[in-house]
Amino acid sequence: MPDKPAIAILGGTGKEGQGLAYRWAKAGYAIIIGSRSEDRARQAANRIRERVPHARIQGMENRQAAQAADIVVVSVPYAGFRPLLEHIRDVVQGKLVVNVVVPLRPPKVTKVHLPQEGSAAQEAQAILGPDVAVVDAFQNISHELLWEDGPVDCDVLVTGRGKANRQRVIALVEDAGLRAWDAGPIENSAVVEGLTSVLIYLNKTYGSTHAGIRITGVPDRR
Ligand SMILES: NC(=O)c1ccc[n+]([C@@H]2O[C@H](COP(=O)([O-])OP(=O)(O)OC[C@H]3O[C@@H](n4cnc5c(N)ncnc54)[C@H](OP(=O)(O)O)[C@@H]3O)[C@@H](O)[C@H]2O)c1
Structure with a gap:
């Protein structure tokens, strides 16, 4: 499937990144796992290959992974977010x-908790500049x-800079087997990011593990 873009997943050795790598590898995307350690990246790529033998997947240090890909996914803990973005800018x-x-x-x-820019997305946009x-x-x-x-x-919910970019990401989400919505410009990212704490609170309060959200009242276009 040569028409599909190559996706780098920075922090792809971790929990969320591995889940995304698994789903996109299954869907035929070329995946580059990014890590602070090339060794860990290669090991993580091998873990995906064990589950998806046809996977087109490799592992690299984060900056090399970002350089080699068409689309770059950032999936690290917030504590490492700004230094990583500066490293790949x-x-x-x-x-x-x-x-x-x-x-x-x-804890x-x-x-x-949202950064002073309004959201992690807006913070990333400010660090990476207008050409990203x-x-x-x-x-x-x-x-x-995901796993x-x-x-x-x-x-x-897909929020961020430019409708056409959001449509590209919606296609990626759907290829991962999930339902996606264009939820508007980057200013709306605060709500999506903040909602995660609400879902974690619901899980703690009600003893669940996978509290989630569904959009209702809008015709499903699939
Ligand atoms: N886990 C979930 O269910 C979930 C759901 C939604 C969103 N998220 C978000 O997705 C992001 C990743 O979550 P996760 O659970 O996958 O995290 P994680 O497993 O704790 O970490 C992911 C990877 O980030 C790298 N990393 C750790 N500390 C770092 C630092 N200080 N600087 C640079 N890289 C660092 C590590 O890779 P290397 O050591 O190989 O570099 C690690 O394997 C988080 O921001 C989280 O809020 C997570």
Whole structure:
């Protein structure tokens, strides 16, 4: 499937990144796992290959991974977010950056915390500059649901810079087997990122593990 873009997943050795790599590898995308360690990246790529023998997947250090890909997904804990973006800034110019990061402040993860820019997406946009398009997705999807094969009972809200960019990300979400919505410009990312703390709070309060959201009242276009 040579028409599909190559996707780098920075922090792809971690829980959420592995789930995304698994789903996109199954869908035929070329995946580059990014890590601070090339070794860990290669090992993580091998874990995906064990489950998806036909996977087109390799592992690289984060900056090399970002350089080699068409689309760059950022999936690291918020504590490492700014240094990572500064590390890759010059090699992602002109690219689409998909932000998965929620700006949580452990241990208070049930309380909404947003950076002064308004959201992690806006912070990333400010760091990377106007020639990069930052789009939020997957903030409300648990890594376990991505790693399992079943249907995911949670919608994905896609917010970020430019309608055409959001449409590209919606196609990626749908190819991962999830339902996605264009939820508007980057200013709306605060709500999507903040919602994660609400879902974690619901899980703690009601003893659940996978609280999610569904958009109702809008015709499903699939
Ligand atoms: N887990 C979920 O269910 C979930 C759901 C929605 C959104 N998210 C968001 O997705 C992001 C990743 O979550 P996760 O659960 O996958 O995290 P994680 O497993 O704790 O970490 C992901 C990877 O980030 C790298 N990393 C860790 N600390 C770092 C630092 N200080 N600087 C640079 N890289 C660092 C590590 O890779 P290397 O050591 O190999 O570099 C690690 O394997 C988070 O922002 C989280 O809020 C997670």
